[in-house]
Amino acid sequence: MTTPSPTSAVRIQAPLKTVFHALTDPAEMRVWFAEHAEVDLPARYDFWGRHTLEGDAPHQRVLEVSDDLIVFAWTLDGTETTTEIRLTETDGETGPETLVAVTQSHFDRALIFSGSASPLAALETFWALALGNLADHVEGRKVGPRVDYTAKVSEFSATLDIDAPADRVRTALTDSDQATSWFGYPIGIEPEVGGRFAMGGLEAAGDHAARFVALDDTSASIDWGGMVTSWELAGSGGRTTLTFVTSGFDAAQPPYAAWGGWLSGLVELRRYLEQPNWRSVFVQG
Template sequence: MTEPQMTQPDLRIRAALPAPLKTVHEALTDPAALRVWLTEHAHVDLPGGTYQFWGPTTPDGAEPHQRLLHADEHTIRFAWTVGGVETTAQFDLAEDEDGTLVTLSQTDLPSFQEVISDTAGARGAIQTFWTLAIANLADYLDGRDLTPRCDFTSAELHASVVIDAAPDAVFDSMTQPEQIRQWVGAHVDVEPYVGGRFAMGGFELDQAGARFLEFEPGRGAVLRWADGMTETWELEGSEGKTRLTVTHSGFDTTNPPYPGWAGWLSGLAGLRRHLERPGARSIWRGLEVAGLPAGMMADDQV
């Protein structure tokens, strides 16, 4: 099944995944694999039939909204209606020195400004949905534990991960700008003390930022964002490992901040890989988002 090529996408994500192209293609097209790393439900019949996925951890995922447009050994393209708007998404696969280069592109998505102004609806969570999904795909292919997914039907934004590193190392990686840049791939400015600021993109781009209400090295921290949302980090060490629990609260529970929460979960996947694979290159090779402010991303990390 073949239909015309995509128009100019609003989102393009590139990642190098640790497996041969054929293995990555199987992970993208095997329903059993999709139900592990992507979402709860999947129905795939290629090359000419069906490519669908849905469930609580898919935006607007109460039922399947995808329609297959094209599939071969290097490309999967499908229409995906999200929040009543039909978009086009495409996976492209190419051989890479680190395994397989995966490029995810998608059209008809809101701009970065629309997402952060909370006017984008379900489509606003697509970018962070895909970054988390691709991070989990990388760990699935690598035989590693996966990071919890975002439940788009729940107002409880709470997740725990176990990291094979001591609490002090985890805390430093979350509060030292140079380390954050390595696992987030973005510029972040931090004033590491009670009352200090934490700004994604740096103080110039995010002048208000968040402020630390609590700051206990090796144990945890509490941040309050300008809109009143509170973020809590709790670190508990045992046998050289750390259970990190992150909770978001203080938001409008009728409209949870899913884009930011899915982004944090994606970041946790990067934090785990950064600490458990010291010296390993980031999987990310590029991120293009319509309206993303210049200078926000760390170009040497994506």
């Protein structure tokens, strides 16, 4: 795939100028996006570090810039890809609203399912998590956890503080309809030990779904056939700390794409539980 295709888009409750500033101010970018960032448009739009794919050094080259557009070349896996970030302001229900849409060349979803170690396989979830955190940052919420693409470990772990009681968090994690809503993708769940957990739905997965190997009021473990996803809840005073872990994979080839997908889902889970009139920040293409 060599032509840009839709990768991710979010709606942010803020004027376009505010969002554009967060996208181009190095100090702000270091909060929600990259460990290191240096920007001097129209000449330079550099980001790198452990939260960036192949982030040993900046690998970007600006191609086009305007008040609502940033286009840059980004070399990954020896290939020069093209990234376009386009902003569109509209009138929202409570004020100006900005749609931020990223299109990205050289991304092929089949790479994720093939288990490819190429950074190209992680582009979709990289941008989903980045834009989810951008929305939280601009709207004044705490930014969620980010992927460390330099980590050569056999376990990923993240914690998220949620302003909701533990029983509500548990239900959102174990009810098929609720999980499908906040994750933005069909999830079929049979919330019992031995029950299935199926991305794409129970009918589509059949007997090939993951299985709960442990489940109680505050924790769960789901076996994907070697790799295990676990979560634990610690709550008090109507607030909950969610600890989310993925383990059992080869430390030489960590599943960065899948981990980025989980983290982008979890920051949306927090919004789902905390916002009375929740509407997904992500916009389907």
